[in-house]
Amino acid sequence: VAISLLALDVPFTHRPVSVFRGFDEFSRINPVVKAPTAVLDDGTVLMDSSLILQYAEAEAAPGTLWPGAPADLARSLRTVGLALAACEKTAQIVYERGLRPAEKVHAPWLDRVTGQLRAAYAELERDLAAQPLAAESCAALGQAGITAAVAWHFTQQRVPGTVALQAHPRLAALSAAAEALPEFRAAPYGEGTVAAQ
Amino acid sequence: VAISLLALDVPFTHRPVSVFRGFDEFSRINPVVKAPTAVLDDGTVLMDSSLILQYAEAEAAPGTLWPGAPADLARSLRTVGLALAACEKTAQIVYERGLRPAEKVHAPWLDRVTGQLRAAYAELERDLAAQPLAAESCAALGQAGITAAVAWHFTQQRVPGTVALQAHPRLAALSAAAEALPEFRAAPYGEGTVAAQ
Numbered sequence: 205v206a207i208s209l210l211a212l213d214v215p216f217t218h219r220p221v222s223v224f225r226g227f228d229e230f231s232r233i234n235p236v237v238k239a240p241t242a243v244l245d246d247g248t249v250l251m252d253s254s255l256i257l258q259y260a261e262a263e264a265a266p267g268t269l270w271p272g273a274p275a276d277l278a279r280s281l282r283t284v285g286l287a288l289a290a291c292e293k294t295a296q297i298v299y300e301r302g303l304r305p306a307e308k309v310h311a312p313w314l315d316r317v318t319g320q321l322r323a324a325y326a327e328l329e330r331d332l333a334a335q336p337l338a339a340e341s342c343a344a345l346g347q348a349g350i351t352a353a354v355a356w357h358f359t360q361q362r363v364p365g366t367v368a369l370q371a372h373p374r375l376a377a378l379s380a381a382a383e384a385l386p387e388f389r390a391a392p393y394g395e396g397t398v399a400a401q
Numbered sequence: 402v403a404i405s406l407l408a409l410d411v412p413f414t415h416r417p418v419s420v421f422r423g424f425d426e427f428s429r430i431n432p433v434v435k436a437p438t439a440v441l442d443d444g445t446v447l448m449d450s451s452l453i454l455q456y457a458e459a460e461a462a463p464g465t466l467w468p469g470a471p472a473d474l475a476r477s478l479r480t481v482g483l484a485l486a487a488c489e490k491t492a493q494i495v496y497e498r499g500l501r502p503a504e505k506v507h508a509p510w511l512d513r514v515t516g517q518l519r520a521a522y523a524e525l526e527r528d529l530a531a532q533p534l535a536a537e538s539c540a541a542l543g544q545a546g547i548t549a550a551v552a553w554h555f556t557q558q559r560v561p562g563t564v565a566l567q568a569h570p571r572l573a574a575l576s577a578a579a580e581a582l583p584e585f586r587a588a589p590y591g592e593g594t595v596a597a598q
Contacts, residue, residue, distance in 0.1 A: 231520070236517050236524065237517055238517070244475055246475070248472075248479055251482040251483070252481075252482040252485055255451065255481055255482045258478060259474065262471075263475075275443065275445075277460065278443070278445045278447065279445065281447050281456050282448075285435075299510075303507075304507040304510060305507075308505050308506070310505040313496075313500060323428070326432065327433065
């Protein structure tokens with residue numbers, strides 16, 4: 205969301221509050237404790253990355269990160285759906301491994317979501333082979349390329365070794381190129397406050 | 402998604418394939434096995450309810466289920482975000498209880514997501530008290546009212562007794578009124594094929 209807002213030139217301040225270590229602090233901003241959460245200028249509290257960006261695109265930004273032609277829009281929505289699914293499955297693996305004692309970890313569940321995670325990246329890699337995404341700017345990446353690049357980086361950071369780098373050369377190259385862009389460098393994965401005015 | 406497509410007058414056929422019992426069948430349609438999945442006329446496979454409806458609103462429908470005024474859009478996006486979070490937390494409870502042996506169930510995780518679920522519905526009920534949603538038609542409900550009504554029904558069906566009916570009279574009334582609408586009756590929760598041409 206931060207990278208898209210930067211690409212859309214929407215002013216914001218990002219405060220990194222953990223939904224685990226910062227649960228109480230987060231709950232005072234949004235009782236549902238759901239990241240990302242956006243607090244609008246009038247105090248309205250939004251959650252869900254797609255919905256926050258829907259607001260930004262509709263109200264705050266003169267531009268858009270979505271293509272206009274129907275077939276291009278469909279392909280971009282497909283890419284974002286695959287990338288969001290990959291992020292969800294990554295988080296489910298992190299939660300299963302990290303948020304319960306070892307004797308409560310259920311291996312068939314880990315197998316299921318790991319299989320879904322790999323399927324999502326296999327689809328993304330195949331789509332990129334059929335139709336490459338340009339990565340020379342966030343405008344060229346669009347929301348599809350931004351979300352795919354962020355998802356790949358997130359998965360590699362949080363569950364390294366789970367999705368093989370060598371089987372996904374196009375995703376790895378997309379992510380590497382994206383991470384070098386100014387918006388990605390300004391809003392790096394992890395801790396730290398990002399502000400754009 | 403089915404109710405919104407009916408309200409938008411977008412033709413579709415709904416096939417209820419379980420992501421558990423129908424895993425293999427589902428994986429042949431979408432290897433990520435993510436419901437809902439939409440197969441467009443040209444074969445493009447989309448997933449994620451918000452993204453599928455973004456396509457429908459952009460390309461397939463002359464109308465919209467979102468308000469135009471910025472403050473109204475923000476409130477609707479907030480409602481949908483809360484309702485989607487409630488659905489996610491409901492699913493997490495169902496999965497924790499139903500997809501692993503009793504000795505693998507982790508009570509602190511159930512407590513965490515149950516608290517988040519109740520927080521989401523407390524916020525929705527408070528929002529409805531401040532600004533009621535009209536329920537005489539799907540057009541009046543908009544995407545906000547449709548998602549809130551569907552979420553409440555889903556939670557009450559899947560984890561009955563978890564979110565108290567008497568503490569949420571406005572949500573209960575909204576859901577009851579919505580379930581009587583033609584689009585809700587045409588696409589009931591549970592099994593069964595829905596087709597609209």
